[in-house]
Amino acid sequence: MPEGDTVWLTARRLHSGLAGRVLSTFDMRVPALATADLRGATVIEVVARGKHLLTRLDDGHTLHSHLKLDGSWYLCRSGDHPRRHPDHMIRARLGNADWLATGYRVHDLRLVATSAESDLVGHLGPDLLGPDWDPDTAVTRLLSAPAAAIGEALLDQRNLAGIGNLYKCEVLFVEQVHPWTPVGDVSDLPRMVATAQRLMRTNRDHPEQSTTGLRARGQQHWVYQRSGEACLRCRSTIRRADQGSPPRQRSTYWCPTCQPARR
Ligand SMILES: [Zn+2]
Known part of the structure; x- marks a missing residue:
């Protein structure tokens, strides 16, 4: 599942x-965009903002897309036929004389004035992998709802942008915090957001996502998707439960020994 990295x-x-x-x-x-035709425009840059993708063009437009749970972009040489997924999953194609980018099941495709990008991404908190990463603001935003469970607050992109379910679970394990701990009771929030940024930075240059530093199958994550297996640190059995209100509930994984619930 695509996360910020x-x-x-x-x-x-x-x-x-x-x-x-x-x-x-x-x-x-x-x-909504079936008749849009921006051929002839030059792409200035493609940037990530949290989990949003922004393709900025020199005619003043930005093409916005989001991968959500199942989307992906695939780059190949122009003239090659990309066969990453069936053609009926294609939502967007952007190409030039040398390269073709194919968006499979990408979501929220929108074309806006670059000056109006904030309508789409202005609500986001500081971007963990952005040039303007601001840990103090992230902590302040998290603390704006001190009763919220930390496992939900870390996923709220208005607090800080880029964390998905994998990093949420792994950050909480590394920090030894129970997922249902109220934000206001987390003893060291600055350290927690620093850990989140470090884990995502470590993984952003390659497709694999290892939070343990190990590449072996089944050992890349401390707790994520390891329910029923032994904790790599203490051998306790990893647990799983839904967290959050429908329809936004997500699986949370944790070690009951390394991340004990506070009384
Ligand atoms: Zn453990």
Whole structure:
């Protein structure tokens, strides 16, 4: 599932193929943009903002997309036929004389004035992988709802942008905090957001997501998707439960020994 580091890497790849080149393919397969044609515009840059992707063009437009749970962008040489997924999953194609970027099941495709990007991403908290990462503001925003469970607050992109379910679970394990701890009771929030940033930074340059530093199968994560297995630190059995209110509930994984519930 794409989290901030995956989106960051996607932006870098798209940037390498599209930036500085004139679009010769602009093919949006969603009703709202079916007639949009920005061929002839030059891509200035492709950047990630939290889990949002922004493709900025020199004619003053920004194309916004979001990967959500199942979307992906794939870059190949123009002239090659990408066969990453079936063609019916294609939502967008952007290309130039050398490269073709194909968006499979990408979501929230929108075309806005670059000056109005904040309408789409202005609500986001500080971006963990952004050039303007601001841990103090992230802590302040988290503390604005001190009764919220930390496991939900870390996923709220208005507090800080980029964390998905994997990093949420792993950060809480590393910090030895029970997922249902109220934000206001977390003893060291600055350290927690620093840990989140460090784990995501470590993984942003490659597609694999290891929070343990290990690459072996089944040992890449401390707790995420390891329910029923032994904790890599203490051998207790990892637990899983839904956290959050429908429809936004997510699986939370934790070690009952390393992350004891506070009384
Ligand atoms: Zn443990």
